[in-house]
Amino acid sequence: MNELEIITHTTEETMRLAEELAQLVRPGDVITLEGDLGAGKTTFTKGLGSGLGVTRTINSPTYTIVKEYRGELPLYHMDVYRLEDSDEDIGFDEYFHSDGISVVEWASFIEAFLPEKRLDIVIRAVDEHTRKITFYPRGDSFEKICEELAR
Numbered sequence: 163m164n165e166l167e168i169i170t171h172t173t174e175e176t177m178r179l180a181e182e183l184a185q186l187v188r189p190g191d192v193i194t195l196e197g198d199l200g201a202g203k204t205t206f207t208k209g210l211g212s213g214l215g216v217t218r219t220i221n222s223p224t225y226t227i228v229k230e231y232r233g234e235l236p237l238y239h240m241d242v243y244r245l246e247d248s249d250e251d252i253g254f255d256e257y258f259h260s261d262g263i264s265v266v267e268w269a270s271f272i273e274a275f276l277p278e279k280r281l282d283i284v285i286r287a288v289d290e291h292t293r294k295i296t297f298y299p300r301g302d303s304f305e306k307i308c309e310e311l312a313r
């Protein structure tokens with residue numbers, strides 16, 4: 163499978179989709195999220211957290227770049243928007259090679275630090291409440307995950 167496209171019609175639907183993804187990921191997996199301001203990247207991350215059993219409220223890590231949450235697996239939520247045009251390495255490898263799940267909003271800004279094997283997700287706003295969510299698996303294990311998600 164090269165890519166998987168899913169349309170959601172509500173915020174809750176996007177969160178449920180992310181909750182399903184949370185049941186399929188494994189320690190050390192890296193998920194990237196691209197999409198314009200307000201597309202739903204943080205909303206998707208909230209769903210992932212909920213699916214991973216995170217009870218704390220997940221919100222945009224705008225000031226900290228990385229926020230860590232405890233669930234069944236640790237969740238590392240990064241928003242690297244502020245690293246545009248910088249080559250700053252804030253220790254990405256430690257997160258990407260950890261036993262946690264890393265989720266990176268605006269991941270293209272740190273392209274050089276991203277592992278080859280990962281799940282890229284692009285969210286596009288079609289209208290006020292409709293989102294086109296496209297999954298691009300990079301590597302066999304993520305292809306399997308997308309096949310499961312497609313069911």
Ligand SMILES: Nc1ncnc2c1ncn2[C@@H]1O[C@H](COP(=O)(O)OP(=O)(O)OP(=O)(O)O)[C@@H](O)[C@H]1O
Pocket residue numbers: 170171172173174175176197198199200201202203204205206222267290291292293
């Ligand atoms: N189908 C949908 N899926 C996701 N979010 C939706 C949907 N319909 C409406 N929304 C709304 O769109 C907004 C998405 O905001 P969110 O903070 O998740 O975006 P973001 O991509 O993280 O933005 P930013 O680039 O500012 O971090 C929320 O207010 C959410 O309720």
Ligand SMILES: [Mg+2]
Pocket residue numbers: 203204205222241267
């Ligand atoms: Mg966000």
